Amino acid sequence: MKVKILLxxxxxxxxxxxxxxxxxxxxxxxxxxxxxxxxxxxxMPLPPVGSVPLNxxxxxxxxxxxxxxxxxxxxxxxDALDRGRIYYQYYCIFCHGAKGVPDTPxxxxxxxxxxxxHSEKIKAYSDGQLLRAMLTGPGHDSVLEKVVPDDARWYLxxxxxxxxxxxxxxxxxxxxAEAAVPRIEE
Numbered sequence: 431m432k433v434k435i436l437l438x439x440x441x442x443x444x445x446x447x448x449x450x451x452x453x454x455x456x457x458x459x460x461x462x463x464x465x466x467x468x469x470x471x472x473x474m475p476l477p478p479v480g481s482v483p484l485n486x487x488x489x490x491x492x493x494x495x496x497x498x499x500x501x502x503x504x505x506x507x508x509d510a511l512d513r514g515r516i517y518y519q520y521y522c523i524f525c526h527g528a529k530g531v532p533d534t535p536x537x538x539x540x541x542x543x544x545x546x547x548h549s550e551k552i553k554a555y556s557d558g559q560l561l562r563a564m565l566t567g568p569g570h571d572s573v574l575e576k577v578v579p580d581d582a583r584w585y586l587x588x589x590x591x592x593x594x595x596x597x598x599x600x601x602x603x604x605x606x607a608e609a610a611v612p613r614i615e616e
Contacts, residue, residue: 434543455594457517458575491566492562493564494559494562494573496558497556497559497561498558498559499558500556500558500559501557502557502561502584502587502588503584504584504588506588510588511585511589511592514585514587514588514589514590514592515589517578517582517585517586517589518586518589519580521574521577521578521582521586522586524537525537525540525544525569526544529593530547530548530590530593531546531547531548532544532545532546534603540569542568542569544569545567545568547593547594548596549615552594553594553595557584557587557591560587560591561583564578564583564586564590565578
C-alpha cells in the first residue's frame with residue numbers, strides 16, 4: 431500500500447515537473463520575438479573622441495560634370511600598366527574576363543551583363559568618366575567605390591583604356607590558375 435502511494439506521489443511530482451517545464455518552454459521568448467540587427471539598418475554609435483580610423487574613408491567621387499574634366503594624374507608607363515593589370519586581376523577580371531570581354535561564368539550570372547570593355551561607350555569615356563563608371567556603373571553601385579583603394583583607381587583606368595582601344599594583351603599577361611593574385615610590394 432505504501433509503495434502504491436509513493437509511486438502515485440512520485441508520478442504526480444514527475445508529471446508536475448514535466449508540465450512546468452513545458453509551460454516555461456512554451457511561454458518563454460521565441461526566436462521571432464527577439465530583437466535583431468539587420469544589415470544597414472542599425473544606427474552605430476559614434477567612435478570615441480580622439481580615435482583614429484584604421485581605414486580612412488575614400489575620397490568622394492567626382493560628380494559627372496567634374497569627372498568629364500578630370501585627367502589621369504598617373505603617367506602612362508609600363509609600370510603603370512603592370513600595376514593596372516594586377517589591380518584588374520584583383521577587382522575586374524572575374525566579371526569582365528582577361529581580354530575585357532564578359533565571357534566568364536560569373537558574368538553570365540548577371541543581369542544586365544557586365545559591360546564589354548571594347549564597346550564604343552567605354553572608348554568614348556574620358557579618364558574621369560571611366561573612373562566614375564568603373565566605380566558606380568551598373569553592378570558596381572556602392573561596392574567597388576568602397577573596395578577599390580584610391581591609389582589603385584587611376585592605374586585601373588590606364589589598363590581598362592588599353593583593353594578598350596584594342597591594344598593587345600599578351601597571352602603571357604593573362605592570369606593563370608597557379609598565379610593566384612600577386613601582391614604589389616612598395
